[in-house]
Amino acid sequence: MAKVHFRTNVELKSIIGKDLITDDNIAVLELVKNSFDAGSKKVDVIFESVIPKIDVKSYKRKNNSKIIISDQGKGMSNFDIENKWLNIAYSEKKEKKEEYGRTLAGNKGVGRFSCDRLGKFLTIYTKQENSENFIRLSIDWELFEKKDDINFNIQDVEFDLFEISSIEFQSETNIGSFQSGTVLMISSLREIWSYDKILDLKRQLEKLINPNQSFKSSKFDINIIASEFKEQEKKKGENEKINGLVKNQIFEKLDFKVTSIQAKITRDGKFIISILKDRGNSIFTLIEKNPFYLLKNVKTHIYYLNPYSKAYFRKQTGIRSVDFGSISLFINGFRIPPYGDFGDDWLGMESRKGQGRTRFLGTREVIGRIEVKDNDDIALDEENDVFKIISSRAGIVNNEIFSQLAKSTDPYGFYYRIFRRLERFVVEGIKWDSVAERNYSKLEKEVLNPRWDESKEKYVEDSLSRNKRVYSVVHNIIDTRKDDLIRLKINQDFVSNLINEQKQKIDKELETITNQINQSHLSPEELSDFIERLESSNKELEDFNNKVGGGETTKTLKGDLEAKIEFLSKQKAELESKLKEEEEQRRTAEEEQKRIQEELELERDKNTYLLSTKRNMSEDAKGLIHNVKQTSKRSKQNAQSLYDAFVQDNVKKNQALKLLSTIIYNSEKALKISNLITRANFKANQDYQDVNIVKFLEQYLDLYNVIYDDNEINFVLESNVESFWKRISILDISLIIDDLISNSDKAHAKSVKIILEEDKDSNLIMIFTDDGDGLLHKFEKNSEVIFELGITTTDGSGIGLNYVRRTLAKMQGKIRFLGNNKFLKGASFEIVISKSYK
Template sequence: MSEKLHFKVSAGLKNIIGKELINDKFIAIFELVKNSYDAGAKEVTIKFENIYSDDSTIYIIDDGKGMSKQEIIDKWLFVAYSEKKNNTYRDNIKFRRNYAGAKGVGRFSCDRLGETVELLSKTNKDINVNRVKINWNEFENVDTEEFQNIEVLYDEIQSDLIAAQGTVIKIYGLREKWNRDELLQLKKSLTQLVNPEANENYDMFSIILDVKEERENDRKKSENEKVFDKDIVNGKVINHVFDVLNIKTTKITAAISKDGKKITTTLNDRGIQLFEIEEKNKYGIKNIKGTIYSLNRAAKINFTKMMGIESVNYGSVFIYKNGFRVYPYGEPEKDFMNIDRRKAQGYNRYLGTREICGRIDIFGDNRGFVETSSRNNGFISSYETGELEDFFYEYLLKPLEKYVVNIIHWGEEVIDSESLATTMDAYDDLEAVLKKIKARFKPEALLKATYNKELTEVILEHTKKKSEIDELKKIAREKSDVQLLKQADKIEKETEKLKKEVSENRIELQQVVIEHEKTKKALEVTQKQVGVLQSKADVSVDNAIDAMHIMKTYADSIDSNISEIVDMVREGDGINDILPVFHEIRQTCSKILNTYNLVINTEYKADTGNKKMDIIKFTKEYVEKQWNHKLPVEIRGLDSMEVMFNPLEFSIIIDNIADNARKANATKLQIVFENNNCIKWVDNGYGIQSDVDVSKMFEQGFTTTNGTGIGLYTIQKYANKMNATVTINSNYKNGFELLMRF
C-alpha cells in the first residue's frame, strides 16, 4: 500500500532565497522599498545611523498600513507567501495601486544587508508595536535543521519610530561598509527606481535618504560650488530627467490602451505636437506606454548641464512595472533589445543607445511580465516580452528614426515638395506622411488621426534648401547685385564642401564597419569553436555562454562608441572632446580580453559582480596563467583574504599595474597581502620622477611616457567600484609602490 511522504525544508533555504539570491546590496534596499510601497506607504525613509563605525545600522521606515502580530505570523514569517497574489488584498486596500512585488521573498533581502534584522510594525488598531528579531547566523551551517524549527523572537514594545501605523525594518551587523560614493550611487539608483511620472497613475510616494554623518559634507558641497542634486546625499529623492529632456528634443509616445483595443501614437518636436494617431492594437499585450526621446547634440549638452551627468552614463531605455523599475534595463552598456547591434548594421540610418533615452511603463497585472528571482536580470523570456520588443521597435524606435534621421538630422529628401505643397486637408496626404514615418503603417488599421501643419513645414524646410540657393542667385542676377551673387556662390561652395566632408567621413566609416564585421565574424567563429570544445575543455558550457553574451555586449558598446565619434567629428568637435570616447573603447577592449582570460584560464565567471571571495586565491591563479611568463610576479604575505571584489575588474587592475611595471623596465613585481585588507604592489622599475605631481597621477590622460594616460585612472575607477581606495607611496625610492585598501 502507498505511503504518503512530505518534503522537509533545510535551514539552508535561507541563504538560497536571501544573500545568495539577492547578490547586490542596492537591489536588496530596492526590494524593501517596494515592500513599503505595496503596504500603502506614502513615504519611506532610508536611514543610515553610525554609518562609519562598527555598530552601523540601516533603517527602512514607512507609514504604510503595518502588520498585527497575527499578520506577521501568517504572512511575513510565511516563506514565499505573497498577499499581493490574493485578489482579496486589492479589495481590502483603499488606494488604487498595482503591486511592485509578488514572489514573497523580498523580505529576505535583509539577509543580504546585515546579520540581524528587527521588524517593528503597528496597525492603526494596535496599542503597542509588534517586534520580531531574527539573527540570520542561526540559520548558517545547520543544514540538517529544518527551517521552521529555528526560532525567532517576538515581543511587544513602545517605540517612537512609529506613530499611528507603519513598519520599520532595522538591520545591523552590516555585511558591507558604505561610503559617500556608494550612498550617492544609491541615491542615483533610487531616482531611477520609481518612474518620475508614476504619480499620474498612483498615489503619491516619496523616498527620503537620511545619513546624519554626511550632512556636514552636503552643506560644504552646497556652499563651495555649483551643486547638482546627484552630489548631495541627504534629502528627498527626485527624478526630473524627463522634464529636462522635454525642452530641447524630439519625443515619441505610444500607448496600448487598458482594454487592449487600440494604440495611440504622438510625435512631439521641442514641445510642439506634430501628429497623433490611433490604430487597432495588433498585439496581445495591453495597458503599456512607452516614451522615447532623441538626444541630439543640444539635448546632450542640456542634459549634462541640468543633471550634472552625461546622458551616456545615465542610461538609455528604462522599463517600469507598476511604477517601479525592472533591473537592469536601461543601465549603461546593457543593451537587452540589441539597439546598438542594429545600429552597427546601418550606422547612418539607425539610432543607438547613446542617441536615445526613455522608458516603457507596464501597468496592471500583465502576468506575462515576470521578473527573475534575483531581481537584476530583467524579465523571464515569454511570448509577452517578445511582443513588447516588437512594439518598442515598430511604434517607438523606428518612427522616431524616420523623423529624426531622415527628415531633420541629415536633411535627406523623404517626401517630394510637390506632394506636400497642398494644405493636406485630404486624408490621402496625411496617409503619405504616416507611411514615410511609420514603416508598417496600414490605413485599414487607422481609427483616428490629427496632425499639425508644422510637420509639413519641417519636411519642406529640409527638402528645399538647394532650391533656395538657386532662387537667391536668380534674384542677384536680376538685380545685378554682384555682392549678393558672390555671397550665394560662397554659401553654395560651403554647402558642397560640407557635403564632401560628410561623404569622406562616410567612406572612412565604411572601413570601420568592415573592420567591425571582421571582428564580428571572428567572434562567431569563436562561438562555434566553443561548441566543438564543450566535450573536451574544462571550461563549463554555462560559463562559456555567459562569456560570449558579455563579449557581445561589450562589442555592441564599442559600436556605440564609434557611432558617437562619428557624430562628434561631423559636428566639428576637437580631439580633446573625442579622446575620452577612445579611452572608453580601450577599457571595453580590456574587458573583452579579460572576460576571455577569466573563463579560459580560471574557475571564475566573468559576470560574477562584487562578491565576497578569497582575493589571494584568485590573484595567484590569475597571475600564474597570465603574467609569470611575461614578468616575474611574487605573491607574499597572508595566505587568504576574504573581501568583496569583482574578478573581471580586479583582473584589469592586475593587468594595468603589471603593464605599468613592465613599461618602467621593472624586472619583478611584488604583490604583498597585509592585515586590515591591505594590498601592496611594489616594482623595481624607474619609479616616480622628481618633477612629477603625484596628486595628478590618477587623472585621466596623465602620462609621463608615450602611453594613453588611463592606466592609473582605470585602477582607481575599478577600485572605487569595489569600495577600495588606492594611494601612491611617493616616498618609495627603489621603484614604484601602490597601496590598495578594502
C-alpha cells in the same frame, strides 16, 4: 504505502535571501517598495556607523553599522507577522492589485529576505493604528547558516515576538513614535557603505517609481539620512549630495525641444496610437490595429537626443544622459532594474547599432521608458501571458508576452515597431539633426552657462530644408500595412509653418535682389546670376507646391517671382545690346591704335641710334656699350703695341700677325655689339638657339688662347661634363665670358681656369677662377655689392658684373663670388645654369 512530503532545509534562507538577491541596491529598493505598498507617504533610509574604524576583514566579521528603513504605512499585527511576514513566498499582493490608490509593487513573497542580503541581524518594529504598543521581532540570520545538517529545517529556528511601549521603542531606535508604520533595523552590515555607494543607491532610488503611472491620489517621498557624511557633503555639488529627499528623475516631459515618439496600446488592446514630435511640434498622429494580442495598456516614450539635447538634459536633471541610462521598463509603476541602466542593453540596441552605426540609433542617443500595467483579465496560471519578474529582481522572464514587447528582429515587437519609426525619422528625415560645433564638450559648456539661450543653436542644415525633408519622409517611416491603418493625421500647424518658412525665404531673396539692383549698376553677368537665383527659387517653389501645397500663398509668390524674372531678363537683353555696340566701337579704336603703334615702331627702328642717349638708354644697352668700350680698348692697346714695334723697327712677322688678328676679332665684335645698340640688327642677333655650352666654351677659350700670348694669359677648360644643351643666345654667353676675362686681365692674371661639373639636380656648375690680384679686401665681407650697377672693383664704370648677373638671369642662371684663393690664388666665381630647357 508511506506518505512523504517536501521539507524546507534551513539553507533555504540563504537561497532566497543573500544568495538570490546579489545586488545591495536592489535589496534596498525591494524594502522601499514594501513601504510604498504599505501605504506610507514617506520612507526614511537611514545609515548609522557605516564609516569603518577598523580593518575591512575585522569589519566584515563584526561591526555596529546599521541601515534603518522607517515608514509610516499601515504596520503589522501579531497575526500579520506570524502568518504573512514569516510565511515564506506568501504574498497577499498576488490577489490584491491595488491599495491606498496605488498599484502594488510586490507579489513574490520573498522581498523581505533582502534584509539578509544587507546585514547579519534584523530587528522589526511595527505598529498598527488601533494598537497602543509596538511589536518587536529580532532575527539572527546566522542561526540559519548550519550547513550539511539534513534534519535542521527552516521552521526549527524560533524567535520571540515582544510587545513594547512607545517609550521603549523610542529608546531603542532614537526614532519618534508614530500612529502606524514599520521600522526595519538591519545591523552588522555585510558590505561597507561608502559615500559613493550611497550616492549610487540614490541614483537608483531617483528612478525607482514612475509618478505618471503608479499614483492616483497620494505622493511618496524617499528620504536618505547619512549624518556621518554631512561634512564631506559640503564640498559636493547639489547633484552629488546624498542627504535629503530623493528627487524623482522620471520625467513626464523634457523641459526643452526634442525629437520624440510616444505610443500606447489602448486598454482594450485593439489599437496602437502613436504621436511623433520634432522640436516641440507634433508631426503626425497614427492610429493602427494592434497585432500584439497579449499586450494591453502599454505605453512607450522615446526621446532622441542630439548634442544640444544632451546638454539641455544635463542642465535639467544635473546628470549626463549617458549616466542616466537609456530605455527603462516600468511594471505597475516600478522600474525593473537593471533595464535602462548605463551599459545595460536589454533591448539589443547596441548590438544592432554595431551592424550599421550611421543607420541605427543606440543607447547613447535615446532615453525613455516603457510602461506596463498588469492585465486584470489574464488568468494567473497562464505563465506566458503575464510579465513575470525574476525572483532575484534582475529583469523579467523572457516569455511570449516579453517577446511581443521587446523582440528586436522581424517580426518586431511593440517597442521596435515604434522605435524604428523614430530611428528612420532621425536618420532619413532630420539627418541626425547634426550640429555645426563638432567639439561636444565645448558645446555642453556653452549650454550650461546661465546666459545661454536656444537662439544661439547652430545646425549644419537650415530649418526650411530640414522641415521640407521631414514632410517628404513621413509616409515612408510609418511602414504599416494598409489594412492595419485606421487613421493618419499630419499636423496642419506644421504644414502651415512650413509654408510660411518657404514664403519668408523667397520674400527675403526678392528683397535682397531688389535692393542690390537699386544700389548699383549691374553687368550682364550679375543680372544672369540674379535671374538664376530667382529661377532656382521658382523651381524650389514649384517642387514645394507639388509636395506640400500652399494654395494662394505659393500662387502669389510664384507670380511675383516670374514678374521679377521677366523684368530682369528684359534689362539684361537691353544691357547686352548696348555693351555689344560699345564693344564694336572699342575694337575699331584698338585696331587704329595698333596701326599707329606699328608705324611708330618702324620709325623708331630707323632713328634709334640718333635718338638714344645714356639718360634714356636701357640697362641692356648700357651693358653692351660697356663691352664695346672694353673691346675697343683692347684693339687700341694691340694697335699701339704694333705701332711701337714699327717705330722701334722691332717688328716680328708672327707677333704682327697675331696683334692684327686680335684687332680684327675685336673690331668685328664691336661691330656686332654696335648693331645691337642701334637695334638695326637687334632681332637677328638676339635669337635663341640650342647650344652645347660645354663645346662652345672649349672653342671660345681656344680662340682666346690664340689672341693672348703664352706670356700674357693662359686659358684652361677643365670639364667633367660631356655636354650640356641649353636654348640661349650665343652673344649673351660670349659677352659674359668676355666680361669675366676682362676683369681677370685688369687683375693682372696670368692664368684663367673654367671648371665645369653637374650638381645632383643636373644643373651646370661653372667655376671661373684666376691667379690675379683677387677682389679688394673691402668687398670680401659683402661681396654682393660688386653686382650692383655702378660699383667697380677697378677703375671701370661698374657695369660689367651687373650686366653678367642680369644676362645670366635671362638664361635661368645665377652668379656668386666664392672668395679669393679658393682654386687659383685670385678671385673665384660660381655660375649655375638651370637644366630647364628654355
